[in-house]
Amino acid sequence: MTEIICVVGARPNFMKIAPIMAAFAKQPITAKLVHTGQHYDPAMSDSFFEQLGIPRPDVNLEVGSASHAVQTADIMRAFEPVLDAEQPRALLVVGDVNSTIACALVAAKKGVKVIHVEAGLRSNDRGMPEEINRVLTDQISDLLYITERSALANLLREGIAEERIQFVGNVMIDTLRAHLERAVPVKLTLGEQPARGYAVVTLHRPSNVDDPTTLRRLLETLAEIAGEVDVVFPIHPRTRAAAERLGLGGLLSVAGIRLLPPQGYLEMLGLMRDATLVITDSGGLQEETTALGVPCITVRENTERPITLSEGTNTLTGPNPEAILACFREICANGGKRGRIPEYWDGHAAERIAAHLRGWLDAA
Ligand code: UD1
Numbered sequence: 001m002t003e004i005i006c007v008v009g010a011r012p013n014f015m016k017i018a019p020i021m022a023a024f025a026k027q028p029i030t031a032k033l034v035h036t037g038q039h040y041d042p043a044m045s046d047s048f049f050e051q052l053g054i055p056r057p058d059v060n061l062e063v064g065s066a067s068h069a070v071q072t073a074d075i076m077r078a079f080e081p082v083l084d085a086e087q088p089r090a091l092l093v094v095g096d097v098n099s100t101i102a103c104a105l106v107a108a109k110k111g112v113k114v115i116h117v118e119a120g121l122r123s124n125d126r127g128m129p130e131e132i133n134r135v136l137t138d139q140i141s142d143l144l145y146i147t148e149r150s151a152l153a154n155l156l157r158e159g160i161a162e163e164r165i166q167f168v169g170n171v172m173i174d175t176l177r178a179h180l181e182r183a184v185p186v187k188l189t190l191g192e193q194p195a196r197g198y199a200v201v202t203l204h205r206p207s208n209v210d211d212p213t214t215l216r217r218l219l220e221t222l223a224e225i226a227g228e229v230d231v232v233f234p235i236h237p238r239t240r241a242a243a244e245r246l247g248l249g250g251l252l253s254v255a256g257i258r259l260l261p262p263q264g265y266l267e268m269l270g271l272m273r274d275a276t277l278v279i280t281d282s283g284g285l286q287e288e289t290t291a292l293g294v295p296c297i298t299v300r301e302n303t304e305r306p307i308t309l310s311e312g313t314n315t316l317t318g319p320n321p322e323a324i325l326a327c328f329r330e331i332c333a334n335g336g337k338r339g340r341i342p343e344y345w346d347g348h349a350a351e352r353i354a355a356h357l358r359g360w361l362d363a364a
Helices: 011-026 046-052 068-086 098-109 129-139 150-157 171-182 186-190 212-225 237-245 249-253 265-273 283-292 321-334 349-363
Strands: 004-008 031-035 090-094 113-117 143-146 165-167 198-202 230-234 257-260 277-280 296-298 314-316
Touching (some): 004 011, 004 068, 004 098, 011 046, 011 171, 011 283, 031 068, 046 171, 046 265, 090 098, 098 129, 113 129, 143 349, 150 165, 165 349, 171 265, 171 283, 171 349, 186 265, 198 265, 212 230, 212 237, 212 249, 230 265, 237 249, 249 257, 265 283, 277 283, 283 296, 283 314, 296 321
Parallel strands (some): 004 031, 004 090, 090 113, 143 165, 198 230, 198 277, 230 257, 277 296, 296 314
């Protein structure tokens, strides 16, 4: 009998599920893995399964890309028969992508218990599709595992009963710690060691890349930074398409900007570990840079991960060129924020989840 169905769909889910599947196998908890197929490019999906040793998905729903409504609906339609056939005791979802809310909603309506890993994070910005996914998933979850204590206050404010919430730490950092030694050296990824320092850049949020003025200003800022350090830019398909559509491709071919395709986990880890700084709008990279002690400039107005600001190496600048450049100069001059490792970001979060969940299943 399957006790738990675990769901993944998009790139940031894969590094979260890897340690959970491993801890479930040890506990043991009987689990099956469903991949919705939200991300399907080998570089955005398969390579993570190989590098992180994630078991092959038992089912792939192969939904692919579409508008939010169509993608969410497609996942729900495809997931329902899987849930009916398996009749698990509970569904486990991670993070905040469309696959997370879609599968949680199917399960909740069928009376299957929902477990949410990385619950309670809030940017308080409902303009972000992920914020809607977070709030709604948490409302229909029975068990909520949190990565930082700020999430507890957020959930209590939204009326979630405290006994459903467990502070376990950060499963994504479990993966980072487990694989740091295997990180691919920068020299191999770039074909040479950059002679000067370098910034790793990722951008893919709709608010940054879909608006022509914002994207132009961001790319112009990167071009300016490339005058001082190399800019290593693994570009998300959405961002590449937006730059081409908006006629901004020229700004990506400036000297000092090294454009790369989406990178594997171990390549990205190697790039981040040795970087002078990271410039990003990703949620995950804010946490990974804090765990690595590498300064991070987050080109967003808010973060759902405030511990990366209060304890970590993260600084929010918004997509504002002056603020980004001022922070960049500060990092070059003084090394930027030092930070410390947040509580329970110790490589054992998934073990805590598995141990707690075993007790929860046995008690039910
Ligand atoms: C999704 C998540 C976001 C996460 C990001 C990481 C939601 C709402 N957003 O955004 O939280 O930070 O993943 O990458 O779930 N595409 C490909 N190949 C793929 C997948 C996508 O080319 O394998 C292209 C398609 O043109 C697609 C676009 O990227 O339309 C956007 O993909 P989508 O899954 O809708 O959202 P992301 O922007 O990747």
